[in-house]
Amino acid sequence: MSMIEFKDVEKYYGDFHALKNVNLEIDAGETVVLIGPSGSGKSTLIRTVNGLEEIQQGQLLVDGFDLHDPKTDMNKIRKNVGMVFQHFNLYNNKSAIENIMLAPRLVLKRDEAENKKIAMELLEKVGLADKATNMPSELSGGQKQRIAIARSLAMKPKALLFDEPTSALDPEMIGDVLDVMRDIAADSSMTMLVVTHEMSFAKAVADRVIFMADGQILEDSSTASFFEKPSEPRAQKFLSQVANH
Ligand SMILES: Nc1ncnc2c1ncn2[C@@H]1O[C@H](COP(=O)(O)OP(=O)(O)OP(=O)(O)O)[C@@H](O)[C@H]1O
DSSP states (O other), X not given: OEEEEEEEEEEEETTEEEEEEEEEEEETTOEEEEEOSTTSSHHHHHHHHTTSSOOSEEXXXXXXXXXXXXXXXXHHHHHHEEEEOTTOOOOTTSOHHHHHHHHHHHTSOOOHHHHHHHHHHHHHHTTOGGGTTOOGGGSOHHHHHHHHHHHHHHTXXXXXXXXXXXXXXXXXXXXXXXXXXXXXXXXXXXXXXXXXXXXXXXXXXXXXXXXXXXXXXXXXXXXHHHHHOOSSHHHHHHHHHHHTO
């Protein structure tokens, strides 16, 4: 069953045509990496999936719900579709564990003892059990991002969206975050859509690679065939540029 489905989607910012005839289907459990040059529309695409950006034409189905249908409850979509941002977006006035416990408490009304138990398990999972009571200002970028990932997981989502999760991190922090993402991708029930420039992560973890340029999907291939040789010349050029980085 497809978890995310774009059908002939068009997105404009005013006069600017940001997504052009996007057709894309992502099955439940798939890990898909979205790559492309700066300004190609990757963030825009990923942000439409949980309603942070509206589409103007076409259809977008998430977990079987049509995002354009006024009857669709966006809160329900956001419960099931977590998002991890480049700049973490933690609540800076709350400790690591409080960041993780907040949404389940408010949105899911999870019992407090159960909430704490799940939050501690997630802190273990991301390797930060010893930082439970630290404030975000006391954490490194990589630690903040792992807390943000734990916070998303606490809602027990069906899908996770990652928008350049390692782009704001010092190089030595990136590996730990990618390791956590790799673990999550190994859970066959989790759907992941990841915007990243980390080609080795894409190669090792993604089932499929989508290449975008100028608001269009130019290539949608299995990871193996994409990295062997993308069929699209612009994808070939992009790949050689990031590889030389
Ligand atoms: N809120 C907005 N209003 C107007 N234009 C926007 C807005 N957000 C994005 N754009 C434009 O839409 C295009 C796609 O932006 P988007 O952030 O989706 O690209 P991207 O592929 O994620 O780029 P990057 O890799 O640099 O993050 C860009 O030309 C950008 O300037």
